[in-house]
Amino acid sequence: MTDAARCWFGRLRAVALMAAALGVTAVPGVGTRTAVPSGPSFSALTIGYHPSGQAPSTRGAAAAGRDGIERDLRALRNAGFQGLVTYAAAGPLGGVPQLARELGFQGTVIMGIWDPLSAEEWDQALAQARYVDGYCVGNEGLGVRYPPEVLEQRMAQLRSATGRPVTTSEPIDRYLRGPHRRWLIAHSDWLFPIAHPYWADQVEPRAAVDWLVAHHDLLVARSGRAVVLKEAGVPTAGVPGYSEQAQVRFFALLEQTRVPFVHFEAYDQPWKSVTRGHAAEAYWGLFRSDGAPKEVVSWLESRRATR
C-alpha cells in the first residue's frame, strides 16, 4: 500500500468512526424494529357465532341444521358483520366458512375446532381451508379437556397442512399467570384470549371497558404479540345491573378504544344457564335465542347508516 493510500485509508477510517458516533448518539428513532407477529386482521366487524340452542360439543353441533345456520348468518350479515369466529366444525358447522363467504362475509373468518382429537372436525376443517383466515383449536380446555402436548401437536399439524395461522383460546388471566401462560404465548400464532369483565365484577360499562383495555394492553406489552379479544361482551339479563342499553353503551365505549375484539356473541344460549348454573350465561347474545335482534343491532345498523 502506498503512503497516499495509507493516508486516505486512515482518513476514511476516521470519518467512518465519526459517522458511527453520530449515528449512535444523534439520530433519535433509528433502530431495529421488532417484527410484529403475523396473524389475521380483524379490522372488519366480527362476531362469535354458534347456533342458538346447541352446545359446541360434537354431538350438539351436529344437531344444528343447515337452514337454521344460513338464516343466522344472513341476519348477522344484515346487521353489518363481515367477519366470523366459530367454535366447532362438526356436522353442518363444518361448512360455515364456505357458507359465510357465499353470503358475503368478506372479513376475517376464523374456524373453531372444539375437540382437537375429533376426526370429523379435523377433516371438515381441512376441507374449509380456502375459506378461512385462521383456525382456533380448542376453547377453554387446555390442561382440562386436552393436554398441552396434544394441542401443540394438532396445532402444528393444522398449520403445516393448511398454511394458515393457528391459535387457541383461554381466559385472559391464564395468559398472565398460571402454569400455561408461557405455553399459550409460545404456541399461538396470535393471542386470542377470552376476556369477560362480568366475571371480574365490572358491571358499569365504562369500568368494564377499562378492565378490558388494561388486560389487553398488559398482555400486549408483556408478550410483544398481537392480541385480539376473542370474546368481549356483556349479558343483557339474568343479573341486576345489566340491560340491552348497557350492552349498547359497552360496545360503543369499547369501539372507541380501538382494542381489537370479536363481538360476543351472536345468539343467546339458553342451555348455558342450565349446564353452567348461572343465569347470566344465557343472555350474552346480540340476538335473542328466537332470532329477534336486541337494541345493539339497531345501534349497529344506525351507526353503519351514518358512516
Place this chain on the structure above:
Amino acid sequence: MKRFPAAAAMMGALLAVPPAGASSVGAINGTLFSGGSAADTGARERIELEPAGTLLTGRARISSVERIALLAPGVDRGHLLLREIELADGRRSLLLSAAPRIASKIERATLFMRLPSAHWVVDESAGGQVLRHVPQRIAADAELADSEANGELFAVAVRGLGPFWLLDKPTPNAAAHPVPAEEHSARTLLGADAGHAWLPIAAALLLLMLAHAGSAWVHRTEGRND
C-alpha cells in the same frame, strides 16, 4: 493519540458527557413544579418506548408508574418524559409528556402503576376537566409482573398524556386539585429529541478536523522519515 494527550482528553470528555436527556433512564431530583413547598420532592425520568405488538411500551424505574402502553399508530419508537412530585401532604402528581410527533398520534394510553393500596384513585386533567379513574387491579405471576411486592399491578386507561394526580384519600370534588402546568414538548422539558443532536454533531465535526490534521501530520512525518 499518544502524541496528542490534550486532543485525546478532549475527545474523551466530549464522548463521555451525554447530551441532555440522552440517558436511557435518567433521574433528576429536586423541585420540579413551580410554587411547591421546600418539603416537596420530585423526580424526572426519560422512558424509552419500544414497539410491542400493536402498541408502544416503555418501563419506568423510579416513579409510581411502572410501565406505560400507548396506542400511537404510525410511531414505532420514541420516548416519554415523566415528572413526578410528591407533596409534603402526601399527594402525588405526575406529568407525562412527549415530543409533538408522538403526542399528536396517541389514541390511547394505559398506565400500570405501583400503588400502596387499592384505595388510590387517579385524576386526569383532560380538555379542561378532571376525570377520575379507579385503577384496575390485575394479578399476574410474580416473575411476569414487574412489581416485586406481590405480583399485583394497578392499571388505568387514560385519554392521553398530560398531568395526573394520584390520591390516597380522594376529595369529593375532583376539580379542586391544582393542575400542574401542562407542557407536552419533550424538547422544551429536557432539550431532548432533535435539539440534543447539535452537541454530538459539533463534537463530530471538531473530531473530524482533528483527525484530518493528525493524519496529515503523520503523513508528513512519515514522508520525512522515508
